[in-house]
Amino acid sequence: MQTVILYWVLLMSIWAFAAMGIDKRQAKRKGQRIPEKNLWLLALIGGGIGAYFGMQTFRHKTRHTSFRVGFLILALLYVFGILYLLGARIPGSIQA
Template identity: 60%
Template sequence: MTEIILIFILVMSIFAFFVMGYDKSQAKKHKQRISENTLWTLAIFGGGIGAYIGMQFFRHKTKHTNFRVGFLMLLILYVFLIFWLLQKDSPILT
């Protein structure tokens, strides 16, 4: 079960990273964008690490305090979740 959760977080983070890059590209071209609700949904449901890294890497949404703080909080949450899942005594491993 742990491996499934970790793979899910990895896949969602990679996807969120690329969605942030795509949205930045669309913003530069003044074309149709990804909604902020979609970005938040991806970040909350597994993509928090990738969304934060994508925000920093692509310099996208960095002027929006709610994204800076919220994505950072999700990054911290997911990092703690990953460490917790990887602990030998984690109840989820049984």
């Protein structure tokens, strides 16, 4: 089950990263955009890491505080979730 979750997060992160790049390109070309709610949905259902790195890489939505803070928080949550699934010890965590 852990492997399925890890692959899901990887797939959604790639998708979210690509979506940020596509939306940035469409913004420059004044083309059809990806709705913000769809970008958020991709980030929420597993693509938080990709969405955050896509935002930074393509310099897209960086002026929107909700995206900057929200995508960062989601990315951190997913990183900690992955570390937990992999059994990594998180500094400062209480081990039972």
